[in-house]
Amino acid sequence: MKLPTHHGILSLDVILTCLGSKWELHQPQLFQSKTLAKLYLLALAQGTTSPTKELERLLRAQLRGNVKERPPIKKMIISLKINDPLVTKVAFATALKSLYLSEVEVDMDDVLGLLASAHILQFNSLFQRCVVMMMNGLMPSTIKNFYLAGCKYKEEPLTTACEKWLEMNLVPLVGTQIHLRKIPQELLHKVLRSPRLFTFNEFHLLKTLLLWVFLQLNHKVQTVPVHETVLAFFNSFPKKYSFLDQDTGQSLVPLFLCLRLHGIIRGKNLEELRHINFFPESWLIRVTANHYHALESGGDMVHVKDFTTQAMRFGLLFNQEYTTHSEMIAIYGFFFEIKGIKHDTTSYSFYMQRVRHTDSAFPSLLCEHGPVSLRAERLVRYEIRAQTLVDGKWQEFRTNQITQKFGFVKPSCKSHALKVQTVGIPIYASFSFIFPIS
Incomplete structure (x- = not known):
């Protein structure tokens, strides 16, 4: 297979045999690949009594652009054996073509094979171009293969990009698609441990x-089942031991230890946890005891020792069409609204505020079967952060950890607002908070 001549003045110097095909290459282009250059120099050393002088002569001619001065020489044959299953003949041909053309068109479906080919060839500029393409092409269908490629070729920026993308999109996007199945357990564990993980609430994360x-x-199963089907499946296991205590579930315990089960507060959701017999009894007893003591103490979360790993998490996904977006939260008889406001095309603010259960806009379902606290003030430690993707890089905005007494009237009913200036959309806004001992 002949590749394009460069400026029309070079003879074809080298025949590369690889993947059952032969490619005719020019010596100057070949030197962009460290692998091919090494093979060429080895072949040159075997074919001349003075390989160093021959190489110097070739390089001098190349630097002067005077490649015509060389007398015709016999085409040199070099061979390359490839064992990487990601390298296809089409991808390898595209990689060789890239030795001649700086902007070869690459389809996202072929980028993995091209990355692998660039790695084999030690063709760094092409390899980095593929990495950038992959970082910009992350989606539920590509995240697994791109992450594994990053691990395989030790390309840390790519693996980090995959982790950061999944931290934001595990719950709202990947968790709604069949592609969730493909997420490697090791990657999932990393993401679950991240303080940047976005979720609408703890129960949403558990469902995912x-x-x-x-x-x-x-x-x-090739389609995403309804949640009731998932519950029925786990409920079908023998009742003698919980799922995580059985052989099938023991290897998954580290994943579920990352959850903040004390952040699941609604009675209906807690009842669901008990019903499916998934968690060890000791875990559920601890959660119930924590809730009981917190309610008894007027909401004080005595059981929470570390804000970073134990704070309750809630999230808003602020999309393009929103001018305002909010959710109501009920915790131990206290009610809060988490809210995002769009001020103009690039200006947003996010905050939380305490509300009365008697407010006209308050959803009655939120306190229908739950407690209502009449305490005038509630001490809260909170942090608000927002993240969005702009030109392939994550922008992060955050408040400090703030401790504040929330009353019912302004200004004490409202938290500090996180101001965000960005062109990125959507914005993943996370609200983390605890009720310290007051």
Whole structure:
């Protein structure tokens, strides 16, 4: 297979045999690949009594651009053996073509093979171009393969980009698609441990994780089941031991230890946890005891020792069409609204405020079967952060950890506002807070 001549003045110097094909290459272009250059120099050393002088002569001619001065020489044959299954003949041909053309068109479907080819060839500029393409092409269908490629070729910026993308999109995007099945456990564990992980609430994260386990154990399922199907599946296991205590579940315990089960507060959701017999009894007793003591103490979360790893998490996904977006939260008889406001095309603010359960806009379902605290003030330690992707890089905005007494009237009912200036959309806004001992 002949590749394009460069400026039309070079003879074809080298024949590369690889993947059952032959490619005719020019010596100057070949030197962009460290692998091919090494093979060429080895072949040159075997074919001349003075390889150093021959190489110097070739380089001098190349530097002067006077490649015509060389007498015709016999085409040199070099061979390259490739064992990487990611390298396809089409991808390898594209990589060789890139020795001649700086902007070869690359389809996202072929980028993995091209990355692998560039790695084999030690063609760094092409390799980095593929990495950038992959970092900009992360989606539920590509995250697994791109992450594994980053690990395989020790390309830390790529693996980091995959981790950061999944921290934001595990719950709102990947968790709603069948591609969730493909997420490697090791990557999932990293993401679950991250303080940047976005979730709408702790129960949402639990549902995502239960679905991931369900899909690992039900390979024939090709569509995302409804949550009730997942619950019924786990409920079908023997009742003698919880799922995580059984052989099938023990390897998954580290994943579920990352959850903040004390952040699941609604009675209906807690009842669901008990019903499916998924968690060890000791875990559920601890959660129930923590809730009981907090309620008894007027909301004080005595059980929470570390804000970073134990604070309750809630999130807003602020999309393009929103001018305002909010959610109501009920915790131990206290009610809060988390809210985002768009001021103009690039200006936003995010804050939380305490509300009365008697307010006209308050959803009655939120306190229908739960406690209502009449305390005039509630001490809260909170942090608000917002993240968004701009030109392939994550922008992060955050408040410090702030401790504030929330009353019912302004200004004490409202938190500090996180001001955000960005062109990025959507914005992933996370609200973390605890009720310290007051």
